[in-house]
Amino acid sequence: MSKRVVSPRTIELELATPGIDAQGHATRVPLTAEAEPGLGEEHMLVNIGPQHPATHGVLRLVVELDGETVVRCIPHLGYLHSGFEKLGEYRHYNQIIPLTDRTDYLSPMSNNVGFALAAEKLMGIEITPRCTVLRVIACEMSRIISHMVWLGTTSIDLGAFTPFLWAFQERERIYDLQEMWTGARLTTSLTRVGGLLADIPDGFVEKLRHFTDTFPKTLAEIDRVLTRNGVWAGRTQGVGTLTAAEATNHSLSGPMLRASGVAYDVRKDKPYLGYETYDFDVIVGEHGDVFDRYMVRLEECHQSNRILQQALDRLPDGPINVADPKVILPSKTRAMSDMEAMIFHFKQVMEGVKAPVGEAYVGIENPKGELGNYLVSDGTAKPVRWRIRPPSFINLSALPKMAEGHLLSDLIAINASVDIVMGEVDR
Amino acid sequence: MTSPVPGTLRSEVARDGETIVFVAPDRLLEAMTWLKETPGQEFDYLVDVTAVEFRDRERPLEVVYFLRSLKRRADIRIKVELSAAAELAVDSVYHLWHGADWLEREVFDMFGITFRGHPDLRRILMWETYAEGYPLRKNFPLRGRFSRAEQVRQALNINPEGNYSLEELSIAEAAGDLPDDMRDRLRRGERGVIPDPPQ
Numbered sequence: 158m159s160k161r162v163v164s165p166r167t168i169e170l171e172l173a174t175p176g177i178d179a180q181g182h183a184t185r186v187p188l189t190a191e192a193e194p195g196l197g198e199e200h201m202l203v204n205i206g207p208q209h210p211a212t213h214g215v216l217r218l219v220v221e222l223d224g225e226t227v228v229r230c231i232p233h234l235g236y237l238h239s240g241f242e243k244l245g246e247y248r249h250y251n252q253i254i255p256l257t258d259r260t261d262y263l264s265p266m267s268n269n270v271g272f273a274l275a276a277e278k279l280m281g282i283e284i285t286p287r288c289t290v291l292r293v294i295a296c297e298m299s300r301i302i303s304h305m306v307w308l309g310t311t312s313i314d315l316g317a318f319t320p321f322l323w324a325f326q327e328r329e330r331i332y333d334l335q336e337m338w339t340g341a342r343l344t345t346s347l348t349r350v351g352g353l354l355a356d357i358p359d360g361f362v363e364k365l366r367h368f369t370d371t372f373p374k375t376l377a378e379i380d381r382v383l384t385r386n387g388v389w390a391g392r393t394q395g396v397g398t399l400t401a402a403e404a405t406n407h408s409l410s411g412p413m414l415r416a417s418g419v420a421y422d423v424r425k426d427k428p429y430l431g432y433e434t435y436d437f438d439v440i441v442g443e444h445g446d447v448f449d450r451y452m453v454r455l456e457e458c459h460q461s462n463r464i465l466q467q468a469l470d471r472l473p474d475g476p477i478n479v480a481d482p483k484v485i486l487p488s489k490t491r492a493m494s495d496m497e498a499m500i501f502h503f504k505q506v507m508e509g510v511k512a513p514v515g516e517a518y519v520g521i522e523n524p525k526g527e528l529g530n531y532l533v534s535d536g537t538a539k540p541v542r543w544r545i546r547p548p549s550f551i552n553l554s555a556l557p558k559m560a561e562g563h564l565l566s567d568l569i570a571i572n573a574s575v576d577i578v579m580g581e582v583d584r
Numbered sequence: 585m586t587s588p589v590p591g592t593l594r595s596e597v598a599r600d601g602e603t604i605v606f607v608a609p610d611r612l613l614e615a616m617t618w619l620k621e622t623p624g625q626e627f628d629y630l631v632d633v634t635a636v637e638f639r640d641r642e643r644p645l646e647v648v649y650f651l652r653s654l655k656r657r658a659d660i661r662i663k664v665e666l667s668a669a670a671e672l673a674v675d676s677v678y679h680l681w682h683g684a685d686w687l688e689r690e691v692f693d694m695f696g697i698t699f700r701g702h703p704d705l706r707r708i709l710m711w712e713t714y715a716e717g718y719p720l721r722k723n724f725p726l727r728g729r730f731s732r733a734e735q736v737r738q739a740l741n742i743n744p745e746g747n748y749s750l751e752e753l754s755i756a757e758a759a760g761d762l763p764d765d766m767r768d769r770l771r772r773g774e775r776g777v778i779p780d781p782p783q
Contacts, residue, residue, distance in 0.1 A: 240719060242720060278599065279600075407682050408630050408631065408681060408684075409683075426657050427657075427659075516598050516600075516636075517599045518598070518650065520631070529631065531632070533638075535639060541636065542634075583709060
């Protein structure tokens with residue numbers, strides 16, 4: 158397995174002296190009662206959010222402070238709870254796909270893919286080669302836009318505005334491609350059980366290839382502005398550290414887990430969509446702090462770009478949907494002219510696609526971490542239980558552990574490094 | 585698997601090829617400790633915890649644990665069956681995997697299953713004084729138990745202090761100043777220590 162450690166420490170930080178520096182400024186190391194005798198016993202309660210730009214959504218944090226140091230951080234969730242899992246129990250499998258757009262709305266296409274894979278596993282459907290490659294393209298495009306949003310918003314949280322504009326420009330280019338393909342920028346609903354909503358339109362391949370050729374230049378610019386920037390390093394290095402054992406014990410996944418040095422990537426270790434045939438590296442950090450999470454995500458964009466190029470090179474011709482009229486809706490023209498097609502059309506719309514009794518769990522490597530879709534069927538066309546394993550919900554559960562003992566300003570950096578999206582945390 | 589998990593009732597293979605092991609509820613913690621700590625098993629990663637209730641009311645509820653060994657790159661699924669008629673409670677696995685903290689809270693919130701030994705078992709997605717029941721149970725209507733008018737009335741009547749737990753208010757020294765009825769209301773949905781009012 159190709160694994161690459163990224164964790165350059167080229168900046169020598171001179172900020173690490175406790176207390177107050179020579180110029181009389183407080184350093185970023187927490188003040189203690191010994192260093193500052195005036196610091197009383199009294200703790201302060203600060204409420205951050207739910208409406209606050211630095212909480213990246215409607216997350217509310219109640220923070221107990223001793224001076225500027227976080228003693229305790231208590232997250233309150235649920236402001237965006239929509240009951241998707243309950244709604245799923247009342248819908249046919251294909252009708253659930255629009256709900257998956259709205260969970261992790263920063264990478265809707267890979268959510269669609271995750272759900273479709275679970276439903277296909279449950280029904281025992283083999284998708285076509287062209288569909289497989291197109292879904293890989295969808296997943297990697299999603300990873301790039303999700304990491305770009307993360308990079309932009311996090312750099313704003315930490316005071317850097319320029320990378321935000323660059324990152325959002327790149328995201329916009331992918332959004333144009335998504336719009337070309339599905340007709341929607343955000344609510345893509347790309348997949349169907351057994352296939353896709355639509356094949357890619359003319360000109361899509363050329364446009365995406367142009368993107369993959371020019372995207373690394375932006376990444377290099379972001380890298381040049383941030384990675385060796387003293388302010389960036391000072392705000393991120395050594396902040397919110399988790400060891401490999403702690404990250405494992407807290408069930409973290411995705412870049413959060415890999416930044417702590419655990420080389421687990423679902424694409425390599427439990428391959429789906431033929432990821433084992435693509436050449437890419439698993440990026441791991443070694444310090445498990447905010448800086449390593451940044452490095453891992455930045456490098457993952459390069460790897461996604463590589464996968465996109467390989468997928469474009471090998472994109473086969475052929476159908477995008479399986480040739481099973483019980484699963485795939487016939488075209489409107491055929492349904493209106495062919496008796497048999499009309500019956501299948503009617504049965505699918507009225508009754509839905511029935512899944513056999515049983516259960517299936519499929520985990521995919523979403524930008525935020527391992528997105529699991531767990532479906533339990535009792536033989537009807539609607540699942541008995543649809544469970545989303547929400548990666549950012551589980552990653553967020555380690556926030557109190559990471560934030561305690563740090564400064565309040567570091568809490569913002571740590572919270573940003575988790576890469577949460579509240580639509581998925583609350584579902 | 586060569587040696588069986590302690591407390592195994594039966595095992596089967598899911599449609600995705602994963603092994604499901606059904607464990608007796610009272611021996612869950614023993615089985616989980618064995619799975620985590622026995623050499624050759626080493627399931628050091630808890631992927632997910634969830635519960636399933638079937639449309640068939642006769643079937644017991646299932647609590648499902650997805651375990652993974654990062655070292656061996658192997659997965660296993662553990663299930664515990666709980667009869668809906670009896671008390672819905674299992675032992676918490678928080679002390680084995682801290683990742684179970686919020687996952688078990690969510691199962692408690694959505695299904696009303698109690699996890700014995702969980703350090704902070706309170707609602708997580710619904711607010712802590714939520715009184716309509718457990719949303720993912722099959723006997724819970726899709727639109728909620730209360731009428732829309734009652735839901736609106738409750739939403740408009742929320743007192744800002746009700747958004748804090750008693751524990752949090754005690755830090756801000758506000759709990760002592762609250763009127764008795766609000767303290768009672770908070771206490772119903774909330775655990776925590778109420779400080780004595782200042783003399």
